[in-house]
Amino acid sequence: MHLQDIYKIFELHPNVSTDSRTLEKGDIFFALKGPNFDANKLALKALEDGASYSIVDDQTLPDLAQIIKVKDVLETLQQLAALHRSKMNARVIAITGSNGKTTTKELLARVLSKKYNTIYTSGNLNNHIGVPLSLLKIKAETEMAVIEMGANHVGEIRKLCLLAHPDYGIITNIGKAHLEGFGSITGVINAKSEMYAFIDDNGGLLFVNKDNELLNRLSANIKRFTFGNELSSDLYAELINSDPFLHIAWEYKGMQSVTTTKLIGTYNAENLFTAIAVGCLFDVSQDDIEDAVSTYAPSNSRSQLIETRKNRIIMDAYNANPVSMEAAIRNFNSMRGNKSLVILGDMLELGEESDYEHANILKLLTDLDFMEVILVGPLFENVYGGDDWHIFADADALCKYIEKNPVKNYDVLIKGSRGIRLEKVLPLL
Missing domain, CATH: 3.90.190.20 (Mur ligase, C-terminal domain)
Structure with a gap:
């Protein structure tokens, strides 16, 4: 079946699943394969459990109206997500980095949700499967989509950007994470920088922590909105103290704020500043920004x-x-x-x-x-x-x-x- 025909089915059944254990009635089931599993074996059971269709790449399965046979299920999932993204008007903000992706993503979503219909990556669905699933959650009424992107090999961020086609990009920081896959810190820098290159090539905009020397240098010739402790930053922001919760001050175009948060760890200050910067650029009110960041409390064993x-x-x-x-x-x-x-x-x-x-x-x-x-x-x-x-x-x-x-x-x-x-x-x- 052609991708356009699958998309017409998706428009009628806009919820997808890759996990038969959490399948809900009406979902389109994508029968993915991995090193230790083959969900093609669950395709018929998924239909019995209420799936509207099962998309499979095992050509020996029965020829049923609800069985859609494709060459590669994962590739079809990714292509469907990219097609869907191209048809939606939501602005996409992509986030990657060695640390702080999830906290930054959640803070951004809280700030943007004050003014815009916003969706964001659920849990840690930030890889070659998770990003397509996140993109497929964008609806016609969605105005903002915050998409987290993870990687442990060079080239993966670029592939995810080709799927999500982000309008805006954020690298939280670059550090010694996943060295086994990247090979070296140079590999990490090259991999994370793939987002900057994509945004630059496609006329997008970056949000950059100007206090981070490496990120500041890598983004120097790209359109960007900067934040940090330098007066030349678009958003001036500084950490006042941590006792243990973070107290921050920020200033943007006449708005001045001192905000008390429920976050600990000085390393979380840059995550807060990123969310505030995004809110400022997208004209979220000062009161709404303050409320969003001051009431956010982390969960899931994060700080x-x-x-x-x-x-x-x-x-x-x-x-x-x-x-x-x-x-x-x-x-x-x-x-x-x-x-x-x-x-x-x-x-x-x-x-x-x-x-x-x-x-x-x-x-x-x-x-x-x-x-x-x-x-x-x-x-x-x-x-x-x-x-x-x-x-x-x-x-x-x-x-x-x-x-x-x-x-x-x-x-x-x-x-x-x-x-x-x-x-x-x-x-x-």
Whole structure:
């Protein structure tokens, strides 16, 4: 079946699914394949469960009216999303970066939703499957679409830009994330810069943190809206203090504001500034911008301040790389009380740099005089040769230890890659 014919079906059934477990009645089911699964085997079951159509690339499936056979299901999903994007009038803002993508995305959506009909990437649907699914959620009435883009190989951001065709682009920062796939920090820079190149080639506009020397340099000759602590920035913004919540001041075209937020971590200031910059450019009122950023509270183990009956916890185990882990440790150091405990999980996908980067984190902890430290995972175990700190193979082993050795009246930092599952520890603290 031709793509245009599939699109006509999509117009009648505008909800799609790639997961038979969450399929809803009327969805078009895309039977994707992966290294360990083949959803073609679920295509008929999806129809029984209420799918309007199943799109498959297994040519041996029965010739039924509700079975649409294509050469490649993933390619069809991507082409359908690109076609749909081209037919919609929504302005698309793309976000990528080594850290802060999700927080920035959510802040942007809160600000823009004050004035515009806005959709944004759900959860972490930011890859070659997630971006098409996000684009297909754009409706005729949608005015703004905030699309998060992730990558771990050179060339992926450009491919996602070709699907989403963003009008505006944001790189939150560039750091040592996914080095295993990118090969080096130079690879990370080249990969993330693909968004800048696409925006430049297509006459779009960038939002750029002028305080970030690298981003400022990479975007110097591209149309942009700047923000930061320099008076020459389009939006002047500065961090006043963190106690532990961030207090910020900003000024734009006569608007002046001092805003108290529910975010912790000085590294989140640039995420706030990005959202404010976008709001200013799109004429969201000062009151609405202030309300959006001051009431935003993170979730899902991202820079959460949690007060339990026993401890005060900084829960930041959504993800980790050398830059974000150092920032979290330094921020925790600035706010820790008399009794502090650091619980760190491995940083994944660092490739050949793994030992070096994990050792650097251990040195930082030593330099900052952290006495009580718990390390979790084989990568930290590879480089830790001392006996002053506790080390565990995984989160389950740590949980068993804490059950026998309760932690009370501590400031606790929990930081690690999602794959280490440090959230398991939280109920015990």
